Amino acid sequence: xxxxxxxxxxxxxxxxxxxxxxxxxxxxxxxxxxxxxxxxxxxxxxxxxxxxxxxxxxxxxxxxxxxxxxxxxxxxxxxxxxxxxxxxxxxxxxxxxxxxxxxxxxxxxxxxxxxxxxxxxxxxxxxxxxxxxxxxxxxxxxxxxxxxxxxxxxxxxxxxxxxxxxxxxxxxxxxxxxxxxxxxxxxxxxxxxxxxxxxxxxxxxxxxxxxxxxxxxxxxxxxxxxxxxxxxxxxxxxxxxxxxxxxxxxxxxxxxxxxxxxxxxxxxxxxxxxxxxxxxxxxxxxxxxxxxxxxxxxxxxxxxxxxxxxxxxxxxx
Numbered sequence: 001x002x003x004x005x006x007x008x009x010x011x012x013x014x015x016x017x018x019x020x021x022x023x024x025x026x027x028x029x030x031x032x033x034x035x036x037x038x039x040x041x042x043x044x045x046x047x048x049x050x051x052x053x054x055x056x057x058x059x060x061x062x063x064x065x066x067x068x069x070x071x072x073x074x075x076x077x078x079x080x081x082x083x084x085x086x087x088x089x090x091x092x093x094x095x096x097x098x099x100x101x102x103x104x105x106x107x108x109x110x111x112x113x114x115x116x117x118x119x120x121x122x123x124x125x126x127x128x129x130x131x132x133x134x135x136x137x138x139x140x141x142x143x144x145x146x147x148x149x150x151x152x153x154x155x156x157x158x159x160x161x162x163x164x165x166x167x168x169x170x171x172x173x174x175x176x177x178x179x180x181x182x183x184x185x186x187x188x189x190x191x192x193x194x195x196x197x198x199x200x201x202x203x204x205x206x207x208x209x210x211x212x213x214x215x216x217x218x219x220x221x222x223x224x225x226x227x228x229x230x231x232x233x234x235x236x237x238x239x240x241x242x243x244x245x246x247x248x249x250x251x252x253x254x255x256x257x258x259x260x261x262x263x264x265x266x267x268x269x270x271x272x273x274x275x276x277x278x279x280x281x282x283x284x285x286x287x288x289x290x291x292x293x294x295x296x297x298x299x300x301x302x303x304x305x306x307x308x309x310x311x312x313x314x315x316x317x
Contacts, residue, residue: 001161001164001201001204002016002019002204002208002283003158003161004143004158004161004162004164005204005205005208005209005212006146006208006209006212007208007212007282007283008280008281008282009157010282011282011283012282012283012284012285014285015282015283015284015285015287015288018285018288018289019204019207019208019288022203022207022288022292022317023166023200023203023204023207024177024178025314026199026200026203026314026316026317027178027196027199027200028178028179028183029314029316030051030054030196030199030316031046031178031180031183031184031188031196032183033054034046034050034051034054035050035183035184037050037053037054038050044186045186045189046188046192048069048191048192048195051065051192051195051196051199052065052066054316055199055316059131060131060135061202063131063135064135064136064198064202065195065198065199067133067136068198069191069194069195072194143162146158165197165200165201166196166197166200166201167193167194167196167197167200168197171190171193174193174196174197175188175193202317203317206295206317207288207291207292207295207317208283210291210294210295211283211287211288211290211291212283212287213291214287214290214291214294215283215284215287218287292317295315295317296314296315
C-alpha cells in the first residue's frame with residue numbers, strides 16, 4: 001500500500017511495523033470515540049454519521065467518504081437488481097441516473113436537516129460532487145504519471161498494491177487485529193468495517209506522503225550543506241586556487257598506500273556534476289515519527305492563564 005503513495009517497492013520492515021502500529025492505535029481511538037458519540041445520540045449501534053462527525057473538520061476527507069458510501073450503495077442496488085432480474089427504471093428520474101441511484105447522506109448537525117421539510121439544494125450537491133471528484137482526479141493523474149513508464153509486470157504489481165486493503169474480505173482478521181472485543185460490546189456491521197477500511201487507507205496515504213515530503217526536505221538540506229562546504233574554497237580567490245594547485249602537484253609525487261588509492265578511485269557521494277541517483281532509499285523510522293508528530297500538532301484552546309499541563313486528545317490522521 002505504501003508503494004502506491006510513492007514509497008519504494010520494498011520498504012523497511014521496521015517502517016511498515018511502525019505505520020501499522022500507528023494505524024491500529026488510530027482505529028482503536030476512532031471506534032471508542034464513535035461509540036461514545038452513538039451513546040450521546042441514544043443508540044447502542046454506531047452509524048456512518050458518527051465517524052463523519054469525528055472527521056468533520058477535514059472537509060475533503062468527508063466528501064470522499066460520502067462519495068464512497070454513495071457509490072457503495074449504488075453497487076449494492078445494482079447487484080440486487082441483477083440477482084432479481086428487475087430491469088425497471090423510474091421514468092421520472094430517467095434523465096438523471098446519478099440523482100436517482102446515489103443516496104444523499106444526511107448529517108444531523110447540518111442546518112438544512114434540522115427542519116421537517118428538508119430544503120433540497122441541487123447547487124450544493126453539485127459543488128460537493130465536483131470537490132470530491134477533483135481530488136479523485138488528482139490522484140488518478142498522479143497514478144497515471146507514475147505508471148506511464150512501467151512494464152507489464154511492474155504495472156500488475158502496482159495494481160495489486162493499489163487494491164490492498166485492511167478490511168476487504170478480512171473482516172474477522174481486522175476485528176482481531178484491532179482487538180475490538182476489548183473496547184466494544186456490540187459487533188460492527190459490514191458498513192462500519194468498510195468505513196474503517198476507507199479511513200485506514202487514508203491514514204496510510206497521509207502518513208506516507210508526509211514522511212516522503214520530510215525525507216525530501218532533509219535530503220535537500222543535506223545536499224545544500226555539502227555543496228556549501230565543498231564550494232567554500234572556490235570563493236577564496238586566485239591565491240587560494242594557486243596554493244591548492246601547487247599542493248596537489250606536490251602530493252601527487254608521493255606514493256599512496258593501496259587503501260588510499262582505492263579511496264581516491266571511488267567517486268564522491270555528492271558532487272556538483274554527478275548524475276541522478278540510480279535508486280531511491282526507503283523511508284526511515286525517524287521520517288514516519290516526524291510525520292506523525294507534525295500531524296498531531298493541532299491547536300489547543302487556552303484553558304487558563306496560570307500555565308500547567310492540560311490533557312490533549314489524539315488528532316486523527
